[in-house]
Amino acid sequence: MTDTMEGSAPRRTRIQQEKRELILEAALEVFSANGFRGSTIDQIAEAAGMSKPNLLYYFRRKEDIHETLMQRLLDTWLAPLRELDDIGDPLTELRSYIRRKLEMARDFPRESRLFANEILQGAPRIKPMLEGELKTLVDEKAAVIKGWMRAGKIARTDPWHLIFSIWATTQHYADFDVQVRAVLGADRGGDGRFEDAARFLEQLFLDGLKPKG
Amino acid sequence: MTDTMEGSAPRRTRIQQEKRELILEAALEVFSANGFRGSTIDQIAEAAGMSKPNLLYYFRRKEDIHETLMQRLLDTWLAPLRELDDIGDPLTELRSYIRRKLEMARDFPRESRLFANEILQGAPRIKPMLEGELKTLVDEKAAVIKGWMRAGKIARTDPWHLIFSIWATTQHYADFDVQVRAVLGADRGGDGRFEDAARFLEQLFLDGLKPKG
DNA sequence: CTAACGTTTGTCCAACCGGTCAAAAATTTG
DNA sequence: CAAATTTTTGACCGGTTGGACAAACGTTAG
Numbered sequence: 023m024t025d026t027m028e029g030s031a032p033r034r035t036r037i038q039q040e041k042r043e044l045i046l047e048a049a050l051e052v053f054s055a056n057g058f059r060g061s062t063i064d065q066i067a068e069a070a071g072m073s074k075p076n077l078l079y080y081f082r083r084k085e086d087i088h089e090t091l092m093q094r095l096l097d098t099w100l101a102p103l104r105e106l107d108d109i110g111d112p113l114t115e116l117r118s119y120i121r122r123k124l125e126m127a128r129d130f131p132r133e134s135r136l137f138a139n140e141i142l143q144g145a146p147r148i149k150p151m152l153e154g155e156l157k158t159l160v161d162e163k164a165a166v167i168k169g170w171m172r173a174g175k176i177a178r179t180d181p182w183h184l185i186f187s188i189w190a191t192t193q194h195y196a197d198f199d200v201q202v203r204a205v206l207g208a209d210r211g212g213d214g215r216f217e218d219a220a221r222f223l224e225q226l227f228l229d230g231l232k233p234k235g
Numbered sequence: 236m237t238d239t240m241e242g243s244a245p246r247r248t249r250i251q252q253e254k255r256e257l258i259l260e261a262a263l264e265v266f267s268a269n270g271f272r273g274s275t276i277d278q279i280a281e282a283a284g285m286s287k288p289n290l291l292y293y294f295r296r297k298e299d300i301h302e303t304l305m306q307r308l309l310d311t312w313l314a315p316l317r318e319l320d321d322i323g324d325p326l327t328e329l330r331s332y333i334r335r336k337l338e339m340a341r342d343f344p345r346e347s348r349l350f351a352n353e354i355l356q357g358a359p360r361i362k363p364m365l366e367g368e369l370k371t372l373v374d375e376k377a378a379v380i381k382g383w384m385r386a387g388k389i390a391r392t393d394p395w396h397l398i399f400s401i402w403a404t405t406q407h408y409a410d411f412d413v414q415v416r417a418v419l420g421a422d423r424g425g426d427g428r429f430e431d432a433a434r435f436l437e438q439l440f441l442d443g444l445k446p447k448g
Numbered sequence: 449c450t451a452a453c454g455t456t457t458g459t460c461c462a463a464c465c466g467g468t469c470a471a472a473a474a475t476t477t478g
Numbered sequence: 479c480a481a482a483t484t485t486t487t488g489a490c491c492g493g494t495t496g497g498a499c500a501a502a503c504g505t506t507a508g
Contacts, residue, residue, distance in 0.1 A: 037475090037485075056356065059273035063466065076486050078467065116444065135355055138410075142348055142355070143269065145413045152417035160418045176444045182419060183435035184444075187404045190411070194403035197351075200358045204365035205373045206395060222396035230443035231329065231389045231397075248454075276496065289456050291497065455504070464495075474485065 042080050045070045046094075049087045054132035057139045058088055085147075092140065092148060095133050100156070102126065103185070106163050112170040113228065120188055120223055127196035128216045134196035160185055188227075195219055255293050258283045259307075262300045267345035270352045271301055305353065305361055308346050313369070315339065316398070319376050325383040326441065333401055333436055340409035341429045347409035373398055401440075408432055 034042070048070035052061045063084055067077040081087045102122040106115060127134055145152055164181035171178045195202060195216065203211040210218070261282035265274045276297055280290040294300045315335040319328060340347055358365055377394035384391045408415060408429065416424040423431070 035476095035484075041485090057270050057273065057352075060270060060356070062464080064464095073487055074466090075468085075488080079485070082467085084466065113444065138351075138355055139270075141411050141414050142351055143273070145417075149413065149417065152414055153420075156414075157418050157420060174446055177438070177442060177446050179438050179444070180431055180435045182423070183432055184439070186407060186411075186415060186418075186432075187436070187439060190403040190407035191400045194399060198354050198399075198403070200362065201354050201365055201369075202399060204358075204362065205370050205399075207366075207370060210395070218393055219396055219399075222393045223400070225390070225392050226397070226400060226443065227439070228443045228445055229390060230439065230441045231326065231392070232441055233387055233390050250455075254455090275494085277494095286457055287496090288458080288498085292455070295497085297496065449508105451506105451508085453504100453506080455502100457500105457502080459499085459501100461498080462496095465493085466491105468491075469489090470487105471489105472485105472487075474483105476481105476483070478479105478481080 038080065041070075041072070044072075045077055045080055045087065046091055049091055050132050050136060053088060053091065054135040054139070057143070058084075089147065091136065095137060096148070096151060096155075098130075099126075099133065099137060100159060103159060103163060106166065108166050108169070112167075112173075112175040116176070116188075116227065117224055120192065120227060121220060123188060123192035124195065124216065124220055124223065127192050127194075131196035131199060134193050138193065138197045191223055191226075251293065254283075254285070257285075258290055258293055258300065259304055262304055263345050263349060266301060266304065267348040267352070271297075271356075302360065304349065308350060309361070309364060309368075311343075312339075312346065312350060313372060316372060316376060319379065321379050321382070325380075325386075325388040329389070329401075329440065330437060333405065333440060334433060336401060336405035337408065337429065337433055337436065340405050340407075344409035344412060347406050351406065351410045404436055404439075 045066065049061075049066045052066045052069055055061075056065075063074050063077060066087070067074045070077060081090070102119055105122070106119050140146075140148060160182065163185065167176070167181035167184065170176045171181075202215065205211075206215055258279065262274075262279045265278045265282055268274075269278075276287050276290060279300070280287045283290060294303070315332055318335070319332050353359075353361060373395065376398065380389070380394035380397065383389045384394075415428065418424075419428055
């Protein structure tokens with residue numbers, strides 16, 4: 023291999039593409055379960071079915087794997103919020119945002135936990151992105167929501183905290199999965215829990231807890 | 236020292252009491268910021284102002300510190316839910332439960348993060364407690380809430396998911412504090428964020444997002 | 449004072465961990 | 479086929495970490 027595999031335009035062989043994917047998949051599994059410091063290169067290498075030096079041939083440092091994983095994650099992770107659009111009925115729009123976020127918690131729990139781990143530790147590696155890209159996006163969407171409020175389409179509240187509450191309630195089912203399943207027990211903790219959660223969240227966000235009439 | 240300092244009824248000298256408290260306080264700081272595997276005995280010892288062997292004189296293994304911390308935590312952590320009572324107005328009762336939980340996120344963020352870390356890693360050390368003590372308590376309170384629903388005092392929903400959503404939204408302000416502050420920015424991310432959150436959550440849980448009338 | 453007991457620390461060790469390196473094996477290229 | 483290049487691995491290294499230990503130090507009771 024003549025070039026450094028880093029930098030802006032690294033051309034890669036077919037094997038490099040495949041092996042890097044394999045490693046990232048294994049690393050997602052390991053990092054999301056044990057955190058960054060709790061994971062070892064050996065664990066990731068074993069999960070990827072290769073030796074440690076071989077893994078280090080594709081990613082020179084442990085941090086490089088984590089960084090690559092994190093960059094990819096953020097794109098897909100914020101996709102649902104990006105889709106939140108001004109076209110269509112506001113309440114419907116919010117409801118489908120909540121549904122999409124809940125589906126992501128169901129289908130990509132490892133990604134959610136990887137993200138949660140990073141934030142819990144103080145986001146040492148992605149703080150700039152939070153203060154920059156993320157803040158910009160949220161501010162933008164908060165403005166959209168504010169517009170809906172001014173138009174009387176939804177009740178007036180704090181759009182930022184509304185977004186936080188959607189993140190919190192949906193990601194809870196990925197990040198705190200063990201607890202959710204433990205509390206629901208064997209009978210209610212099965213696959214149906216996400217549909218129950220979806221029904222509950224829809225009702226909560228639309229109507230709250232006050233009794234009708 | 237003649238006895239082993241473990242077991243059911245370890246009698247301890249005054250110095251042992253004090254130093255153990257000092258260590259637990261330091262360990263809470265370190266564990267909550269770095270996770271279990273991310274924390275070293277040396278870090279804790281330094282934070283407690285003593286040498287590593289000295290710390291190991293009071294807690295023989297790193298795990299013992301974590302275990303002690305965890306046991307204490309769970310008692311205080313579930314106190315607000317225990318207080319949820321059948322006396323008084325249901326909506327008021329739920330509102331003050333939410334307020335208490337939010338205050339805990341504000342006043343004891345380290346405890347919240349310690350707990351979140353443990354759950355995120357799959358709760359290896361406290362799973363039995365979740366399936367036993369915690370499940371029992373939640374089932375009990377879910378029954379109380381169901382009673383309120385039957386009496387028409389609050390809207391009918393899933394009490395278990397209601398409790399999850401309260402946990403998720405309140406603990407979010409402790410566990411994801413970095414993100415919350417990054418998104419709110421310098422002006423709105425100050426101390427006032429908890430009051431804004433309290434106002435928002437109250438409205439969300441009571442009325443939802445549908446516009447009035 | 450002194451013996452007994454409780455506390456503290458310097459030193460050490462074995463296991464682990466991230467990363468290097470050179471050489472072998474496999475693959476591609478001409 | 480043979481040369482060039484890419485991929486894989488065993489062996490190794492230096493630093494860190496959890497924990498052991500014995501000796502020193504401090505305190506308390508007789």
